[in-house]
Amino acid sequence: MKNLGILLSGRGSNFLAIADSIDAGRIRNARIAIVISNRADAPGIEAAQKRGLEATVIPSKGKDREAHDRQVAAALNEHKVDLICLAGYMRLLSPWFVQQFPQRILNIHPSLLPAFPGLEAQQQAFAYGVKVSGCTVHFVDQELDHGAIVVQKTVPVLDEDNEHSLAVRILEQEHAAYAEAINVVLEGNYQFRGRRLVRGT
Numbered sequence: 001m002k003n004l005g006i007l008l009s010g011r012g013s014n015f016l017a018i019a020d021s022i023d024a025g026r027i028r029n030a031r032i033a034i035v036i037s038n039r040a041d042a043p044g045i046e047a048a049q050k051r052g053l054e055a056t057v058i059p060s061k062g063k064d065r066e067a068h069d070r071q072v073a074a075a076l077n078e079h080k081v082d083l084i085c086l087a088g089y090m091r092l093l094s095p096w097f098v099q100q101f102p103q104r105i106l107n108i109h110p111s112l113l114p115a116f117p118g119l120e121a122q123q124q125a126f127a128y129g130v131k132v133s134g135c136t137v138h139f140v141d142q143e144l145d146h147g148a149i150v151v152q153k154t155v156p157v158l159d160e161d162n163e164h165s166l167a168v169r170i171l172e173q174e175h176a177a178y179a180e181a182i183n184v185v186l187e188g189n190y191q192f193r194g195r196r197l198v199r200g201t
């Protein structure tokens with residue numbers, strides 16, 4: 001059984017989708033060992049408590065980045081976390097933190113990386129006029145929205161879309177993509193060719 005650690009800052013729909021996927025057996029041999037928010041008012045942390053999961057707030061406001069990350073890492077290690085899933089965690093990680101967990105941190109981003117990194121990716125893609133967007137689950141390295149890609153899912157941009165409707169359809173795919181990526185990583189059934197992750201050993 002592998003232990004997942006979830007880091008979030010907001011509504012937590014990706015966290016809830018991961019929790020539901022575990023309950024439904026779509027993510028195998030895993031449990032959520034701890035959910036950590038850097039914001040006390042994150043709806044996701046309340047949702048975690050309601051589900052009876054270990055949920056902790058480690059406030060980041062005004063704190064030195066690495067000092068905060070050291071507290072987060074201590075909580076993750078205390079709960080013997082094997083894989084860290086960023087789920088709307090709106091805080092940059094320090095190089096120190098990333099080095100502690102090589103290939104053990106996943107992030108989900110609502111665009112087809114490397115297009116539209118950073119904030120409001122769905123709006124960026126919509127405004128640019130792309131005809132296809134989507135989402136990316138990737139390993140976290142020291143550059144923003146940059147690490148090796150584990151899973152991507154595409155979403156067509158329809159003529160009648162607006163930023164909101166596109167973001168809603170991307171979010172549905174995020175939820176499926178995260179479960180798939182977690183299975184790939186936990187099963188360890190992949191290898192790297194350069195920065196390409198290829199399934200199978």
Ligand code: GRF
Nearest residue numbers: 011012013014088108109110
């Ligand atoms: C998602 O769009 C995710 O891709 C991005 O932040 C948002 C978090 O949403 N990283 P939620 O809190 O999981 O609902």
